[in-house]
Amino acid sequence: MPETALLVMDVQQAIVDRHPDADYLPRLRGAIDAARAAGVPVVYVVVGFRPGHPDISPRNKTFGALAQSGRFVEGDLSARIHPDVAPLPGEVVVTKKRVSAFAGSDLDVVLRAGDVRHLVLTGIATSGVVLSTLRQAADLDFGLTVLADGCLDGDLEVHRVLTEKVFPRQADVATVEEWAGAVGR
Template sequence: MTNTAFIGLDYIVDITHPDGKIAHAARQVAERDVIGAANRALHFARSRNWLTVLAKVGFAKGYVDQPRHSPLFGRAHEIGALGLNAPGTAFHPGLDQQLADLVIVKPRISAFYGTGLDAALRARCVQRLVVAGVSSAWAVQGTVRDAHDRDYQVFVLEDGCAAASEPHHSASMELLGVIAKVIRVDDLAGLQ
């Protein structure tokens, strides 16, 4: 049996909830029931004794680690978004976050950049990742590409992902299908 981990990305208020400060994908998250899919995946992963990881983007007090030149993150400090220990970096209230074995705080798009994720996965001899999150176009693509290049077998949980628009989501799934297998929550039971 292959050691597997479920990784849920950026299911935080600022990104996924209508009250979030940069929640461009909140409508798609709600319409696609992405939080419900993430919860089903977390419960399934627990039933299989997979490592469960929730990763969230956030910046330290005073935004000292914020890349101010970044078109994506550069204005976060101006609008008070993504500050660690602020309401916006709390997990979505509907997420069963207590099912996470590990919470990773990431300072950039990929869950591998500047974090202990890879070390935690290797400590558990994980070979296969099931990745989901918001946004499909950013965190999911960034993390899946990084995981692929680190020689993990990667599955993308399509119904656990959303982007700012359905076309962005669909294009992301199509692109990721070249380096990962795109599946749905109902397909998890088929993973051996």
């Protein structure tokens, strides 16, 4: 699948810990392994901030409380990519400053440099990074696929509505198994 990249978004230790699902990481690992085997670049996206959090406004409801915690800065072990799906040497890790993978990051530069035109989205949470990234990527004219079971959300009904009703308006929606089978051909 030339011109395609798999995005693994916000699968960081503290975020995974807040969304317990014993099957999620092995399933996501299956998508990552399929991408690597097919030569599809895997791009990791993490949320991270400078020490002291000068890049978080107190008006930001999503991240404002995080600034008080001192978390999600370089070296914070809870902010590392979960070791079960960690990047290989040479795989790109993009750090973002807001919910969308594009906000405050160089993701667009990385994708354009690799001539990527189609994104396969995975991550935590469906109603957060996946939704925000999908909307922005669609506006940037990327082709999109969402791996429904490669995404996770604390609210199962919100996940269902997004993957079954909202996302199909702008993306193809598949399971990890369906996509892995297709990418391996």
